[in-house]
Amino acid sequence: MAKSQETFNKKEKEKKRLKKRQDKQQKKEERQSNSPGGGLDNMIAYLDEDGNITDTPPDPTIKKKKIDAKSIEIGVPKREDVVETVRTGRIEFFNDQKGYGFIKELETQEKFFVHVNGLIDEVREGDKVSFELERGMKGMNAVNVKKV
Template identity: 45%
Template sequence: EKKKQAKRLEKQRSKEARRAEGTSSFEEMIAWVDEHGNLTDVPPEERARKAQEVKLEDIVISTPKKTEVEEAPLRGRVEYFNASKGYGFIKDLATTEKYFFHITAAPAEIAEGRTVTFELERSARGMNATHIVFADQKN
């Protein structure tokens, strides 16, 4: 009986000591998961208050912004032209690639074998030659 009484007193003393220290409240035991999946003791409301608003201009990406650079027109030779159907092909002199063109993008006197300058434009079927001008002509 004396041992039981001593245990009760010891338990009571340790309980009072914990109350006096004021530790281990329920709020102190809670842990939250942050946006990266890590455990933290900071509640989401406080993290939201601390978060800074990010401006779009402050975001830096690895590729530089595209600047408007005027490219020199490509040079090529008319490989094929069908006047009755209104289309042809220009072979780029630098890369030997062939590009389709429509008569509406070419001068009226266009013919096979003529050297021209042109620009490229993407279409549903691939790259097309546009703004075709004879190489010996200036704009």
């Protein structure tokens, strides 16, 4: 004759699981009976025209503004043409082997990175140059660099 597959330990685990389920159901029922209730209507909050939170809906007749639909621009605003000025500076450092250097602008004393691809003329340290600026990955880069 075969032994029963339900051991004492299995029976105890099943009892604990059922007890937990019953406790959980009781707690849920207690929360529902003790809650103020009202559902969604009690949870809704409104914003008035000043941005303050209230529990009363706004009056649609007060402070209504008319907006002309044609004045609303949809999409990206048009860019204004940026006038690029040619700047002047002096080559502070330039490494021919690595192909990069730095230009110090004469007016603002700012330093800008320059790469060999941005050069029009060959340059050496100390040369006076004119250049334009372009946004690079790490800041502003000098491009179209010419000797003056």
